[in-house]
Amino acid sequence: MTELAASELFDCRVAFAETLLELAAEDHRIVAVCNDSVGSSNLVGFKERYPDRLVNVGIAEQNMVGVAAGLANAGLVPFVCAAAPFLTGRALEQIKADVAYSGYHVVLCGMSPGMAYGQLGATHHSIEDLSWLRAIADLDIVVPADPQQTAQAVRWAAAARRGAFLRIPRFKVPAISEPHSPFRLGQADVLREGSDIAIIAAGSMVSRALEAAAQLQADDIGARVLNMATISPIDRDAILAAAETGAIVTVEEATVTGGLGSAVASLVVECRPVPMRILGIPRAFAPTGSAGFLLEYFGLTADHIAQEARKVLARRHG
């Protein structure tokens, strides 16, 4: 087991909630909006401290997002906190029309994304969110990889000028980003240098990509690892630089149709074609299983990432 795999794991919702509380103390315009999800969004502390600034509209996601746009119109800065599958699926048109197209600064916080809900099943998995939202103009999409980056992304979002979606991991992850480095929209972080292949990952997959790179190093394969925390707008320069290695693997806890891998592939194929492998969840609804099991089931492990990287390299050299 690598050092990273043995390190302490964090639920990023904790960092999210702590940072939101800090921001609320600094800025009276910040309000939280939720759909009966006070507990699952870790808003209990917010509710105790700022009961009037927690807007719980009940189990009504369309209204939740429309109300948030209205709160923004009234001069407030709403953080909408709800389980990612329902926030993005149920209220997609409100996200498009009321937030993005209307140009309002609403921070949409998709909690427990990917397959974090495990055995609760495919209805509760949010693997389509990145694809759906990436198709919407004027909406920034941010997928933090660890608690530190979650906190910084929340701070960035509070000061943003337009709508943003933050995908807040629930599946526990190790700390991998530099402490106190501010979040920069649209800029990938190179976590490890390498010139044989690039692994571009987001969210819960970043730490696994780092582990895979360590495995590849043992075979003298230098793998660059990018934490692509902004899915939209995508970091073109970092991707084209990654293509210079000659091979790319992308990894995301999301469907392979339309998310990070698609964003990277469309740029690479147009500007600098190289062999690529897109790892994620294929066009399938997950079987019953814990979140950890499902990540293994769909090959979203360090071992499998390393194995796929070797295959891409073989294609490149073949």
Place this chain on the structure above:
Amino acid sequence: MTNTLGSDPHAANAWSRRRAAIAAAPPAERAALLAAEARAARRDIVRTIGHARLGHIGGDLSIIDVLTTLYNGVLHVTPEEPEWPARDRLVLSKGHCSCALYVTLARAGFISRSDLADFAADLSPLNGHPAHGKVPGVEFSTGPLGHGLSEAVGVALGTKLQAGSSRVYVVLGDGELQEGSNWEAAMAAAQYGLANLVATVDRNRLQQGARTEETNHLEPLAAKWAAFGWKVIEADGHDHGQLLTAYRSEPDGRPAVVIAHTVKGKGVSFMEDRVEWHHKVPTEDQVSQALAEPAQ
């Protein structure tokens, strides 16, 4: 064509004088002044749609008396500073009636009346459905139905949380109420006791393809709103006196809804209450005929 619309000081001054005259007039005269203004707005709608060859003329004509009453006798807004934080808000949830809104905004000086010639033209800011950020005075980008009431609830709640004085007016179609999101918003408005929120239902009883009651019936509509915790006021949606009374009724702690009984295509005899005039465009002859009618 201009890509950035701005206020028209001449029109804004005329609007300001008109508002003052309406405010100072005795009730009967007040209604007559509003009726004259609505007649002029109807002519603008017919001309604008006839020129653009696109629009939702039936709904525009059914809602124009409501919009005229709100902008000339109710709303605290400033055409020269459309984003004034303390302004009252008008949310047009039935965004397909953008032409009626653009005409009203032009007659209040938010934009220029000459801009109306660009309605729905290529690259015009005056889109077929209104877009926030493109047109001064448009609060939200509406068009998909069932969005405006939630947005208005958010504004009203945000105002209340900040102890603001703004009042929020949202105009809904009746067919639009078939969208379930309206009833999510209606529950929330009552839950939060949004006495600063006033909805208007354009109850013209027609939707795009048929009568509302033959499609997915809405009655008993007043009882539905009352059951959701709203104060309900019914009014003739073409009677400016009744509308003014409705909008000026004292808040009682609940959100209020004015069910405005209207006639789709009102004011043009051959369009009135006829389903095909939802978004049919009048020919040149029909435009002339409409403008020659006594109601105009």
